[in-house]
Amino acid sequence: MSKKKKARVDGDAASAAPRDELATLAEVRRGGGTFHEVIFTTNRRTMASVTNRGATLRLHEQFAVAPARVLHALARLFTAEQESARGEARRVVQAFLAEHNPHENTEPPRSFPREVLLRDEPHLARLRAEFDRVNKAHFGTLLPPVPLFLSGRMTTRNGHFSRKPLEIVISRRLCVAAAPGEAEHTLRHEMIHLWQHVVGTRPDHGGAFRWWARLLDVRPRARRPVRMINDE
Ligand SMILES: [Zn+2]
Structure with a gap:
């Protein structure tokens, strides 16, 4: 039972093969989501939204490679009753998006602090x-x-x-x-x-x-x- 601990908490991200919509739906439902369908969008206008009276979860196709825990967080983001639980889920999803942003993610600090009057x-x-x-x-x-x-x-x-x-x-x-x-x-x-x-x-x-x-x-x-x- 002494499996090696993952070096990084989100180490599963790298190994994730893309899921199709059905597999993504299954994983979201395992995380507690009650949606009936997942639709991937390729336009850049939708990241994650719920339509069709809660039945449809529209996701940007970026989520095809999301680790299971990110899909579970998406489920909580739209279903959790506690704002604290939604907030925690939101941070997981935001971290995934930041990590998969094709732009460089290392934001160097400003060389001079901006003045706030x-x-x-x-x-x-x-x-x-x-x-x-x-x-x-x-x-x-x-x-x-x-x-x-x-x-x-x-x-x-x-x-x-x-x-x-x-x-x-x-x-x-x-x-x-x-x-x-x-x-x-x-x-x-x-x-x-x-x-x-x-x-x-x-x-x-x-x-x-x-x-x-x-x-x-x-x-x-x-x-x-x-x-x-x-x-x-
Ligand atoms: Zn502009």
Whole structure:
């Protein structure tokens, strides 16, 4: 009974042969999921969502190579009653996605720390709330937590998403001088880029971006005109 302990907790990931939809469904059900079918999607818009009144679990095909424990976590993510259990499951799934992201995953720390001014905090709290709302409503809460900052140096751009280091930066002028909702609008734009990063595509403003933009009420232009308070 003295089996060698796996060197890594997720060492089973490397040995996993891809499952088809039926085998994936069986594994999810073993983890407690009550779905009747699993549908793999190849578009980059769905990571994991439940449709058809709880009967269908739509998964990005990336999950075909997911270890059993990740599929079990997916089952808990959509069925557990306790938020703490869902939170634990979410971390397992997010770790799998991060590991299978074709981009390099080692995010070096910033060479200089970003400044967070005390007066930025109320704005950042508002933006974090918007992040959580959209993540829950549209991304199955699978977007990873990402540091949010305001910058006073962005004069022409409204915001930016960076993979290295992983962060979203919003122009401070949107928070202090633009019409209500403009900063949130830009945040949603950058969240689509975060999504593209999570599913392993290069952040751009192509077809998938525009699809999300319509869904999230984002005008799909990189440099959209911003309504300033004085315009009102
Ligand atoms: Zn953009």
